Amino acid sequence: xxxxxxxxxxxxxxxxxxxxxxxxxxxxxxxxxxxxxxxxxxxxxxxxxxxxxxxxxxxxxxxxxxxxxxxxxxxxxxxxxxxx
Amino acid sequence: xxxxxxxxxxxxxxxxxxxxxxxxxxxxxxxxxxxxxxxxxxxxxxxxxxxxxxxxxxxxxxxxxxxxxxxxxxxxxxxxxxxxxxxxxxxxxxxxxxxxxxxxxxxxxxxxxxxxxxxxxxxxxxxxxxxxxxxxxxxxxxxxxxxxxxxxxxxxxxxxxxxxxxxxxxxxxxxxxxxxxxxxxxxxxxxxxxxxxxxxxxxxxxxxxxxxxxxxxxxxxxxxxxxxxxxxxxxxxxxxxxxxxxxxxxxxxxxxxxxxxxxxxxxxxxxxxxxxxxxxxxxxxxxxxxxxxxxxxxxxxxxxxxxxxxxxxxxxxxxxxxxxxxxxxxxxxxxxxxxxxxxxxxxxxxxxxxxxxxxxxxxxxxxxxxxxxxxxxxxxxxxxxxxxxxxxxxxxxxxxxxxxxxxxxxxxxxxxxxxxxxxxxxxxxxxxxxxxxxxxxxxxxxxxxxxxxxxxxxxxxxxxxxxxxxxxxxxxxxxxxxxxxxxxxxxxxxxxxxxxxxxxxxxxxxxxxxxxxxxxxxxxxxxxxxxxxxxxxxxxxxxxxxxxxxxxxxxxxxxxxxxxxxxxxxxxxxxxxxxxxxxxxxxxxxxxxxxxxxxxxxxxxxxxxxxxxxxxxxxxxxxxxxxxxx
Numbered sequence: 001x002x003x004x005x006x007x008x009x010x011x012x013x014x015x016x017x018x019x020x021x022x023x024x025x026x027x028x029x030x031x032x033x034x035x036x037x038x039x040x041x042x043x044x045x046x047x048x049x050x051x052x053x054x055x056x057x058x059x060x061x062x063x064x065x066x067x068x069x070x071x072x073x074x075x076x077x078x079x080x081x082x083x084x
Numbered sequence: 085x086x087x088x089x090x091x092x093x094x095x096x097x098x099x100x101x102x103x104x105x106x107x108x109x110x111x112x113x114x115x116x117x118x119x120x121x122x123x124x125x126x127x128x129x130x131x132x133x134x135x136x137x138x139x140x141x142x143x144x145x146x147x148x149x150x151x152x153x154x155x156x157x158x159x160x161x162x163x164x165x166x167x168x169x170x171x172x173x174x175x176x177x178x179x180x181x182x183x184x185x186x187x188x189x190x191x192x193x194x195x196x197x198x199x200x201x202x203x204x205x206x207x208x209x210x211x212x213x214x215x216x217x218x219x220x221x222x223x224x225x226x227x228x229x230x231x232x233x234x235x236x237x238x239x240x241x242x243x244x245x246x247x248x249x250x251x252x253x254x255x256x257x258x259x260x261x262x263x264x265x266x267x268x269x270x271x272x273x274x275x276x277x278x279x280x281x282x283x284x285x286x287x288x289x290x291x292x293x294x295x296x297x298x299x300x301x302x303x304x305x306x307x308x309x310x311x312x313x314x315x316x317x318x319x320x321x322x323x324x325x326x327x328x329x330x331x332x333x334x335x336x337x338x339x340x341x342x343x344x345x346x347x348x349x350x351x352x353x354x355x356x357x358x359x360x361x362x363x364x365x366x367x368x369x370x371x372x373x374x375x376x377x378x379x380x381x382x383x384x385x386x387x388x389x390x391x392x393x394x395x396x397x398x399x400x401x402x403x404x405x406x407x408x409x410x411x412x413x414x415x416x417x418x419x420x421x422x423x424x425x426x427x428x429x430x431x432x433x434x435x436x437x438x439x440x441x442x443x444x445x446x447x448x449x450x451x452x453x454x455x456x457x458x459x460x461x462x463x464x465x466x467x468x469x470x471x472x473x474x475x476x477x478x479x480x481x482x483x484x485x486x487x488x489x490x491x492x493x494x495x496x497x498x499x500x501x502x503x504x505x506x507x508x509x510x511x512x513x514x515x516x517x518x519x520x521x522x523x524x525x526x527x528x529x530x531x532x533x534x535x536x537x538x539x540x541x542x543x544x545x546x547x548x549x550x551x552x553x554x555x556x557x558x559x560x561x562x563x564x565x566x567x568x569x570x571x572x573x574x575x576x577x578x579x580x581x582x583x584x585x586x587x588x589x590x591x592x593x594x595x596x597x598x599x600x601x602x603x604x605x606x607x608x609x610x611x612x613x614x615x616x617x618x619x620x621x622x623x624x625x626x627x628x629x630x631x632x633x634x635x636x637x638x639x640x641x642x643x644x645x646x647x648x649x650x651x652x653x654x655x656x657x658x659x660x661x662x663x664x665x666x667x668x669x670x671x672x673x674x675x676x677x678x679x680x681x682x683x684x685x686x687x688x689x690x691x692x693x694x695x696x697x698x699x700x701x702x703x704x705x706x707x708x709x710x711x712x713x714x
Contacts, residue, residue, distance in 0.1 A: 009131070016131040019138060020121050030114055030140075030148060037138035038271045 007050045011057060014070050015040050022066055036064065113144060142204050145270045149197055149468070156181075156190040156461055186458070189465050196468040203472070204267055210257040210472075224473030225253045229480070235586055236484055238593045256476045265475035265482075273467055347408050351401055358397045361390055502573075506583075506591065509573040510601055518567060519548050519612055545616055552613040556623060559632055560602035565592060567605050606632070621672035628668055637662055 019036055022028040028036070043056045061068050117137050124133035140148075162170040162178040170178045181187045199217060202208045210218065226249055229240040243249045256262065521544040555563045568588045583591070591597055613619070619627075627633040640647045641660070651660055654670040661667055 012135070013125075013129070013131040016121075016125055016134045016138075020118070020125055020134060023118060023138065024122070033138050034140050034145070034148070034271055037135040038268065041132070041135050041139070042268075 004049045004053075008044055008047060008053050011053055011070065012040065012044050014073070015044075015057075015060075015067060018067055018069065027066065113147070117144065139271055142267050142270075145267065146197070146201055146205065149200075149270060149273070152464070153190070153193050153197055154179075156186075156193045156465070189458075189461055193461075193465045193468060196465065196471070200266060200270060200468070200471055204263050204270075207260075207263070209260065210254070210262070213472075220469075221257065221472045221476075222250060222253050224470050225257070225476050226250075228473055228477045229253070232477075235590050236480060238590050239586070242589070242593045253476065256480055257472065259479070262472075262476055262479055265479045266471055269471045269475045269478070270468075273464065273471065344408060347404050351404050351408075354397050354401050354404070358394060358401075361394050361397070364390055503597075505573045506571070509571040510567070510604075513567065513571045514605070514608060517570060519544050519551070519609070521547070543612065543616070548609060548612045549617065551609045552617075555606055555609055556626055556630075559630065560606040561592065561598055563609065564598065564602045564605050567601075568592075602632075603636070606636070618678075619675050621676050624672040624675050625668060628662065628671075634662060 016037075019028070019033060019040070023030070023033045040060075043060075044053060047053045047056060057067070057070055061071055117140055121134040121137035124130045124137055162180050164170055172178050181190055199213055202212060203210070210221070213221065226240075229237060229249075231237065232240065240249065240252065243252060521542060551563055551566070554566065565588060568583055568591065570582075572582055628637065637651075641651055641662075642648075654660070654667055654674070656664060656666050
């Protein structure tokens with residue numbers, strides 16, 4: 001698996017965790033959960049490399065601050081090289 | 085107060101329901117989906133499955149879109165004359181929408197959702213959609229395809245007829261696979277809900293206004309009690325303002341004195357101005373009802389300016405009223421009771437003026453929010469109506485990408501570089517391959533040694549004749565298309581490969597490209613044919629009967645001096661007329677007499693100047709013109 005795919009999967013996992021947690025706590029409406037799940041899947045599947053993944057995350061956070069932690073968490077901004 | 089609280093609470097609940105705000109807690113369906121997503125995410129560590137569960141299925145999508153539809157058209161609860169909310173026999177709120185565009189939009193949304201449900205849930209597909217809707221869907225899809233700037237758009241725009249375009253879009257719409265794309269579009273759409281923040285603000289404003297109305301009623305009641313009479317504050321206000329035929333004064337002129345009278349006149353004048361301004365804005369604003377966009381011919385700015393002006397006048401009235409109060413104690417002979425009452429009335433005017441200003445301001449804010457909301461509603465409704473066309477368009481694009489992967493092709497990243505490669509590929513093909521063939525020559529060596537086989541490129545006369553026939557029968561564009569099939573261009577990594585049908589179609593859609601290379605190819609093949617075969621008189625007539633042949637002759641005559649001199653030899657009484665039978669016959673006779681001479685305007689095909697020069701074809705010297713007997 002190449003580094004882009006690893007990074008993409010990691011971001012997808014984290015976004016899904018936040019989304020489902022917010023859904024459970026009713027911080028997001030059902031319709032918005034469905035909408036966000038759709039765009040996360042579509043955009044991440046369509047992203048060609050890590051930079052496109054991160055661009056999408058930035059745009060997402062701008063619109064939906066609930067995902068802001070993805071950017072600030074260590075290792076989420078970019079895939080760390082082994083040994084770092 | 086408890087009753088008033090109930091009214092506010094009921095209004096809030098009604099607004100909540102009308103706006104479709106969800107109640108606390110997850111629905112049963114929601115709980116199932118959430119559980120599924122959590123299991124996928126935390127047990128199976130599968131984000132993709134979790135997200136799919138969160139997206140929900142089609143039933144879920146329709147449920148939410150249905151709920152969203154109920155909030156369309158700014159619905160409000162129906163009240164009876166006593167102000168109580170009317171309920172349906174089943175206990176639900178009776179809701180009505182404003183007549184006009186709000187109702188119309190609600191109807192459009194409901195119909196579009198119904199069509200989508202039939203399309204997906206009932207699997208009726210495109211063929212069962214009503215004819216008018218089919219036409220609309222086709223139109224939208226064709227518009228999307230025509231506007232596409234990629235290969236799909238080019239291909240679609242250049243389909244031979246409108247019928248062919250219709251057939252193409254119907255084929256896509258009839259594909260059962262499209263239901264999946266429609267469902268995805270609907271999932272995306274349901275997220276275009278009004279955000280919670282906007283809803284919360286809206287509800288707060290509605291609640292604030294309800295509170296304000298209650299305050300009015302309360303103040304009326306208090307003033308009435310304090311004043312010891314049954315007049316309401318609004319009636320008193322009317323009395324002071326001199327409307328409804330009531331006595332405008334409670335003190336005589338003599339009691340007031342000139343200063344007080346003058347101030348009162350000023351106040352009256354200002355109040356008249358205020359009435360005029362209030363009359364200019366729609367009744368719905370003045371009376372505190374909600375305003376919908378388009379309900380008034382006045383623009384938002386004009387309404388805001390009007391309200392600002394009203395506020396200014398009210399401030400002036402308040403200032404004058406304060407002056408009046410200061411003067412009143414000095415009024416000679418004024419009765420204490422009247423004075424006290426007057427002070428109460430003036431205080432009341434000030435209070436009501438302030439309340440009215442607040443109410444107008446609140447209404448303006450609610451009006452703004454509602455206009456914004458109506459725009460959102462229109463956006464959602466239009467999007468729902470266009471869901472089939474967008475779904476079909478996405479399907480076409482997805483299928484195209486898949487096809488590209490299947491045939492191992494990739495769109496050139498830089499179109500300009502790709503075109504350069506195409507040009508080089510065509511020149512190489514015409515110079516070295518198209519009309520040339522390899523022949524093996526044996527060179528004798530000494531005593532059998534040093535004998536070498538040598539390949540030589542010679543003109544392929546058979547191929548030239550075939551292409552010449554094709555040119556005369558079907559024109560330069562068909563010949564160019566045939567030539568392009570043999571062109572090899574470095575693609576996707578630099579290895580030269582043949583152009584795909586899609587790429588050839590795209591190139592043939594470029595008018596400039598076809599004019600440039602169609603001319604070059606035609607000129608090259610005609611020049612070659614003339615070198616070893618010449619042209620028969622029938623071919624001359626044939627050439628001059630075609631549009632492209634005539635155009636080539638005209639251009640060459642206008643631009644090529646030697647060709648002009650040549651053609652002038654066949655002029656009839658000094659006049660060259662390409663359509664004249666005499667001219668054509670003379671040219672045909674010349675071709676029969678001197679088959680090897682270049683009678684066709686090869687140079688004229690070099691429409692794109694430098695691009696036209698591919699191969700030097702040496703003309704045979706033209707024989708001297710022998711004057712005919714005529």
